[in-house]
Amino acid sequence: xxxxxxxxxxxxxxxxxxxxxxxxxxxxxxxxxxxxxxxxxxxxxxxxxxxxxxxxxxxxxxxxxxxxxxxxxxxxxxxxxxxxxxxxxxxxxxxxxxxxxxxxxxxxxxxxxxxxxxxxxxxxxxxxxxxxxxxxxxxxxxxxxxxxxxxxxxxxxxxxxxxxxxxxxxxxxxxxxxxxxxxxxxxxxxxxxxxxxxxxxxxxxxxxxxxxxxxxxxxxxxxxxxxxxxxxxxxxxxxxxxxxxxxxxxxxx
Ligand SMILES: O=C(CO)COP(=O)(O)O
Numbered sequence: 699x700x701x702x703x704x705x706x707x708x709x710x711x712x713x714x715x716x717x718x719x720x721x722x723x724x725x726x727x728x729x730x731x732x733x734x735x736x737x738x739x740x741x742x743x744x745x746x747x748x749x750x751x752x753x754x755x756x757x758x759x760x761x762x763x764x765x766x767x768x769x770x771x772x773x774x775x776x777x778x779x780x781x782x783x784x785x786x787x788x789x790x791x792x793x794x795x796x797x798x799x800x801x802x803x804x805x806x807x808x809x810x811x812x813x814x815x816x817x818x819x820x821x822x823x824x825x826x827x828x829x830x831x832x833x834x835x836x837x838x839x840x841x842x843x844x845x846x847x848x849x850x851x852x853x854x855x856x857x858x859x860x861x862x863x864x865x866x867x868x869x870x871x872x873x874x875x876x877x878x879x880x881x882x883x884x885x886x887x888x889x890x891x892x893x894x895x896x897x898x899x900x901x902x903x904x905x906x907x908x909x910x911x912x913x914x915x916x917x918x919x920x921x922x923x924x925x926x927x928x929x930x931x932x933x934x935x936x937x938x939x940x941x942x943x944x945x946x947x948x949x950x951x
Contacts, residue, residue: 700902702918703858703925704945705734705819706932707759707787707906717741721748723935726942729753730951732925733942735932736787739773746782757785757819760793763803763810775814786811787927788857789841790821791864801844808845808857818857819904819927820845822885825864835884842888851893858902859885860927866907868930875916875923878905882922911940915948 712720717737726733736757737745745756762772778786788811789804808818822841824834838861845857861881866873873881882903890898905917906927917923925945931937 700900700924701732702945702949703732703734703902703904704942705757705785705860705904705925705927706736706938707790707927707929708735708737708932709759709792709929710738711933712737712741714741714744718744718748720933720935721745721754724754724939725935726754726939728943728946728951731942731945731949734785736785742778742781742783750782755784756781757783757787757816759787759790761786761788761807761811763806775810775816778811779814779816783816785817785819785858787860788818788820791823791825791862791867794821795864801841804841805845805848809848812849812853812855812857815855817855819860820857821860821862821906821927823862823864823907829865835881838881838885839888842885843892846889846892851897856897856901858904859889860904860906861885862906862927868908870908872908872910872913873905875913875920878917879920879922882920886922909941911937911944914941914944918945918948 734755734757736759758778761775762769765774765776788807793799811818822838824837828834828837863873886898889901902924904925904927905923909926909928910931
């Protein structure tokens with residue numbers, strides 16, 4: 699049985715001071731659903747100290763796939779694991795689009811995160827052009843296959859997949875839960891074709907793209923959707939708490 703994960707991706711928002719204030723105001727009491735926040739790199743250290751004895755986990759939004767070296771401006775997986783990061787987002791569409799990250803570099807990132815015993819959150823998803831050209835599923839299939847074919851079936855750390863349709867990110871126009879479910883089911887099948895049904899059944903698939911407190915319940919009720927990766931609504935303590943509380947209610951935990 700897969701457990702639900704609710705994750706906030708803060709993107710390039712909040713100074714360290716603002717991040718600390720956010721945590722002070724979050725006030726989440728029920729601890730029964732896994733909750734993750736991925737702040738900008740510079741806030742991870744402060745966050746790790748504040749959340750040390752909390753159930754809330756922290757992670758990173760990106761990583762450079764080398765241990766140390768002459769890579770000016772980059773952050774390595776060892777640095778993140780030492781700060782207690784549980785998860786690292788890999789291949790977010792904003793990094794694919796703005797920084798030209800391709801599947802080749804994303805595979806390296808995923809493997810380097812696993813090497814340091816953290817869990818990668820692999821982002822996949824189609825844009826409007828892919829849909830117009832009838833290539834949405836092919837794009838997602840390639841994104842999934844390029845990574846999962848490089849991971850051993852026996853590796854204990856199983857990446858989380860975040861399905862984020864690019865057209866739904868930050869637009870207020872989320873996918874319908876039925877549409878997201880259909881894609882999530884396809885994603886699971888692509889993984890099953892590589893590593894078998896049992897492995898595929900254990901992969902958690904999140905939905906991301908304009909998630910809010912009104913639509914979260916419908917997404918997690920879908921059979922193949924195991925949580926959400928939340929951008930905008932994770933920047934407001936009240937909205938983020940409301941989403942989390944909706945998940946608690948829906949799951950009855
Ligand atoms: O990109 C996202 C999370 O990684 C989604 O962002 P929004 O929730 O703002 O649409």
